[in-house]
Amino acid sequence: MRTGLLATATFAAILLALPSAEARTQLSSDEIRQTVAGKRIYLKTPLGGEFPLFYQRNGRVDGSGEAVGLGRFMQPNDEGRWWVRGNRLCQQWQSWYDGKRFCFTLSRGSGDTLYWTRDDGLNGRARIGD
Numbered sequence: 532m533r534t535g536l537l538a539t540a541t542f543a544a545i546l547l548a549l550p551s552a553e554a555r556t557q558l559s560s561d562e563i564r565q566t567v568a569g570k571r572i573y574l575k576t577p578l579g580g581e582f583p584l585f586y587q588r589n590g591r592v593d594g595s596g597e598a599v600g601l602g603r604f605m606q607p608n609d610e611g612r613w614w615v616r617g618n619r620l621c622q623q624w625q626s627w628y629d630g631k632r633f634c635f636t637l638s639r640g641s642g643d644t645l646y647w648t649r650d651d652g653l654n655g656r657a658r659i660g661d
Contacts, residue, residue, distance in 0.1 A: 634649070
């Protein structure tokens with residue numbers, strides 16, 4: 532019996548030490564609109580910075596790479612349009628990505644965290660601003 536209690540306690544201690552997976556809830560079309568319309572969404576960059584995108588209520592989206600120092604590497608500003616199709620956020624830029632359309636599923640994490648997956652499989656994190 533003592534061995535069983537010791538094994539149970541050890542297993543519980545291991546589970547508590549493991550990082551917990553954050554619960555994510557995929558957003559519906561209405562939730563996507565409520566989450567992004569009129570808001571600035573800050574995409575997390577691989578080097579630890581954030582890239583701001585402003586989703587205007589009229590379906591326009593503005594991006595500025597100047598905030599993360601991308602002016603040296605690419606056109607730092609672009610404008611495009613966004614819309615919701617099904618349960619996906621879609622957008623198309625004038626210059627970025629050669630004007631190709633992309634759609635994303637969005638999932639809500641804890642606090643102001645969003646997780647996105649683009650239709651080609653690329654994924655990442657973002658933060659909801661105001």
